[in-house]
Amino acid sequence: MGTQNKTGWERNNRMIFDEIVMNYDKIRWGYPDELFADVIRYSGPGKGKKALEIGAGTGKATAPFLDSGYVVTAVEISKNMTEFLLEKFKEYNNFNVITSTFEDVSLDDENFDLIYAATSFHWVDAEIGCPKVFRLLKKGGVFALFRGNPVPAQGEEIYEEIQTVYEKYYYSYYVSKERPVRKSKDDFLKPSEICKRFGFDCLERYGFSQVTTKLYDASRTYSADEYIELLDTFSDHRSLPVDLRVALYEGIKKVILKHGGHHKVDYVFQLYMGRKP
DSSP: OOBSSOOSOOGGGGGGGGGOHHHHHHHSOOOOHHHHHHHHHHHOOOTTOEEEEESOTTTTTTHHHHHTTOEEEEEESOHHHHHHHHHHTTTOSSEEEEESOTTTOOOOTTOEEEEEEESOGGGSOHHHHHHHHHHHEEEEEEEEEEEEEEOOOTTOHHHHHHHHHHHHHTTTTBTTOOOOOOOOTGGGGSHHHHHHHHSOSOGGGGTOEEEEEEEEEEEEEEEHHHHHHHHTTSHHHHTSOHHHHHHHHHHHHHHHHHTTSEEEEEEEEEEEEEEOO
């Protein structure tokens, strides 16, 4: 039986990632080098500066800031992710992790030059998180949010066949969810899209100034098995009943194998930044 109300992205599902650390690190996308360069350019050289990463996961967005000289404190809810991070970055003496939600973590106000979140801030209650970020930042400090968004390849045969599988096994459960819609670059800059991707619509509303947005294009080609591994790192997919999830994955894999065994996915990465006056 389907559900009218659930989306699979409910806040309590953020603990799902504790179960899939190794696969998450293996298969989840990284971020464009240009994006990191733009954040560091906007924030200023990292040497001697303090950065806070919200929801660090397995550190997909951590190394560029460590390498730039920032002293990085990561806040990560998952104990298994925390252990992974400590091992991954054990050679760095400018890195530490606190196991906590961002809402609950206790940190000193006006202590950070940069606070950033990579495909994680949608898990935070923005009405708590945004004012807290503002308090924690020093004057002139930067709040940077970024994430990757798969672009629906509407009209392409492989994509449409995969969507047919979704109709049978995914949307029969999440019956009220909207279908993916291909968007223009301008659409990603709209407040409605900022809200959809980050959980709030306007940095200025929380006191930030010099707000800027930038988009980056990227693509990745997955084998059939890799694509299923990727899907299994999404909370909405992992929240499906087991029989539907297995059938969904088997159906998608069958489609990809039918089309040569590989599936190319285009991404638009959003960078959204503001500064504390």
